[in-house]
Amino acid sequence: MKTGFDPRMVRQDFPFFSSREQPYHYLDNAATAQMHAAAFEAMHRHDLENRANVMRGNHRLAERATTAYESARQVVARFINAAHASEIVFTGGTTAAINLVAASLGSQWKPGDEVVVSQAEHHSNLLPWQALQARGIVLRVLPLQVDGCLETEALATLIGPRCKLVAVTHASNVTGAVTDVAAVVAAARQVGAWVLLDGAQRVQHGPLDVQALGCDFYAFSGHKCFGPSGIGVLWGQAAWLDRMPPFLRGGGMVGRVEPDQADWAPAPRRFEAGTPPITQAVGLAAVLEALMQWDWDAVHAHEAALQQLLLQGLQALPGLRLLGPVDGTARLPLASFSLAELHPHDLCQVLDGQGVAVRGGHHCAQPLMAHFGVEASVRASLACYNDRSDVDALLAGLVHAREVLA
């Protein structure tokens, strides 16, 4: 493992930055992070040398593709410290992973069974559970503190004996607040409920330990952690995955098929119907291997220092309202805010003209926006390759935007 961290050196591993003729301050990493060179190279090499379908053929290309695909599963397992690679299901993304769990588990639940989510969830971790209400499943929503953090003290009363699963974000895509997972898991275990964590935002900030987290399911996307789009991961405890029915049905996920019935392959294959995102899995594995070589204590120190600059700079702007905790609560290096009465889309438009990319909108978290009493906000999200010049450009851009829009 390398020691220390220099964002200027890390930028050299991201072709995006060297491809720009003009400096561009990319602060929309919570939506999609730039792709690491290792992913580009691995995917190019795979499609050039090993392109074939997996778990079907026995010619040499098929063998190599299958080996690469299954090796990718092992790399992901190491990145999140899963007990075994068979607990890794490749999906199309976080959304697909959560829909898989909701549809599969939901098909086994009975009317009156309950699932708990929070009001801070991304729509991807809300709508799949909402849909189960049509089958009589009861959706309970954990309220939030004023600053948007989960009101974990309410869990004890919210989680009843019919609760089957608690599905919450590991870290909010709007406020960056990191969930007190231990409190959620402890409350769920009181009634024997499972816990699913939406890790879409957290995964960009270093290797994980799902066993230490104590959850039952964990979902994340490749494009959020410097990998390709079109691939995501569902991790589930092996004992649970093997008890779950498939979500999608098709090729590659069966034991035996007869005209009027079929049985299913063991997990993870039973959840990977059709041709999976093979090249993307290879790319994801390559970038996760690279990330595992980083000194993450140093990366986190860099991110924390930048976040401090960002929050202090934003709070110094008259009329700026920061959404989310500012009291030292653990949070990812991102900030959502409103500025006076200026519309987020107008702010983002002017900032883009200044070479600063941020996101404006409701961030697919409309219930959380409602909690804050706003329709939309601007979000600046930092990644490891950002530096002080990016924060300075944002702050200067906001001053300029205020003049342009006045």
Add this chain to the structure above:
Amino acid sequence: MSDALYQQAIKNLARAAHGAGRLEIPDGSALRDNPLCGDRVRMEITRHDGMISTLGHDTRGCLLCRASASLIGRHAIGQDQAGIQAAQQALEQLLTQPDPPAALPWPELALFVPAHPFPSRHGCVLLPFQTLLAALKDSDDNA
């Protein structure tokens, strides 16, 4: 480049908020959202002989959306459905086509030409027109 979008004339148009308000008894109404940002436009109209006789809109949106709604408030009275459709089609053309229309039914539509390079903002500009056309259809349905 994007600063040109926010020229003084378009800011003035948005702030003027022509036609802002609600009608007591509309003949037709519609409510539309922008799924990207949660912006919302409500249009209410009354009609006489097919022409829009009164109009009120409640617009919660970005500067471009509010300018567009204000433009409707300035010009829609006395227009029939064909007139509104012609204005919307001209607007769509100047937003999406390389060359703007030779003639614009409402001259201030030209204020939105700088939005041409920004497809993600076209929905902001068009939302009030789409809402008004839905309100016209609603009044037809209620007739």
